[in-house]
């Protein structure tokens with residue numbers, strides 16, 4: 116197991132060098148997306164002026180303060196509590212996000228499914244698991260809201276965060292078909308019958 | 319004691335904010351126990367991050383989790399307390415709304431059909447208010463629970479048959495925990511309702527899920543089942559965030575009610591690791607928060 120410190124953006128080879136069980140700390144830039152952002156980008160073919168090529172996106176649900184534009188708040192927002200939402204809802208967008216926008220890493224909670232794993236294998240990408248519900252800590256890794264697009268979808272806008280040592284995150288899915296989530300699910304399913312037997316609740 | 323409604327409003331506002339920022343002591347102690355017993359390296363790391371988050375939230379005066387939840391207020395009224403019931407409910411609602419606006423909390427409450435968000439954390443029948451009575455002299459307890467949604471979506475009811483026995487109820491609980499995996503932000507408190515009608519059974523599960531750790535079901539048979547299930551869920555290997563380990567749950571809590579001769583209902587309601595609760599006790603001597 117290796118710890119990787121990645122200065123974003125990264126290329127396909129770097130993404131492929133990540134293996135499940137490794138840990139990752141990100142630096143510089145991170146994009147925030149969510150259900151509505153993706154629906155507009157891909158189901159309604161909306162284009163963004165922000166450059167996601169080689170970057171990481173996080174499935175987020177930000178609580179922000181609206182403030183006057185200043186050096187600290189270039190687009191008039193400061194972070195208040197930035198947390199992570201369940202990734203699985205956004206499964207069908209992974210390939211498009213990678214093919215059209217060049218995204219390499221997805222950060223979220225709960226893991227994603229087979230379509231995502233396939234896209235990672237074909238295009239070079241990885242899923243980084245963050246601890247869901249640890250939003251106060253996560254917020255301290257975010258320095259600034261640098262830019263924003265599609266803010267008519269607020270708070271489900273496309274956010275650009277300036278980050279400082281964002282992590283450690285756990286590589287949950289990689290470009291080599293590995294998924295910690297699938298591994299744990301299989302192990303749990305294998306233990307189920309013995310657990311039921313231990314409390315006299317077998318079928 | 320005359321219940322002062324301006325005071326109730328202020329207390330209800332303060333309780334929402336406190337609950338979002340500071341975890342109760344029994345949950346913090348629960349984390350210590352899990353950390354001690356965790357053998358999986360990933361599980362240990364994730365628990366460590368959760369414990370750190372609790373400290374960071376307190377230090378930075380931030381809320382623990384971005385999900386402000388569905389607000390629930392449980393009011394327990396003791397003896398010799400004079401109050402106007404309708405006024406009491408209105409004051410609780412005003413307090414909830416005030417907390418949201420004054421602290422720019424994300425309102426997570428919408429109309430179920432139009433999905434419209436009034437940005438007040440209030441809506442039709444929300445905040446959820448439960449009123450109960452006890453025998454304490456001139457005492458009113460107000461408990462606030464911001465119920466997180468990731469875990470609330472882990473709710474199930476099954477009207478089993480009497481011939482299925484308690485065995486089927488136990489299997490139902492284990493299978494739901496397996497099915498939910500990491501989605502409900504484990505380590506969790508698994509709330510289980512046994513008996514009653516369908517609605518009471520679901521309510522029992524919620525009482526169980528939000529009961530303090532280290533409290534025991536008041537029914538002897540229920541207590542046996544909760545001890546058994548508490549051990550069993552942590553043998554499944556789901557672990558913190560569903561990434562493997564022993565710490566799937568702090569505990570399984572069971573609440574029971576009598577049921578009909580033809581019924582055998584079981585309900586499950588999950589509380590996540592952000593097991594937030596705050597309590598205020600109002601007496602003639604003042605208000606104590608815990």
Ligand code: SF4
Pocket residue numbers: 247248249383384385465466467468469502503590591592
């Ligand atoms: S399930 Fe709980 S810990 Fe997880 S995101 Fe929701 S409120 Fe937060």
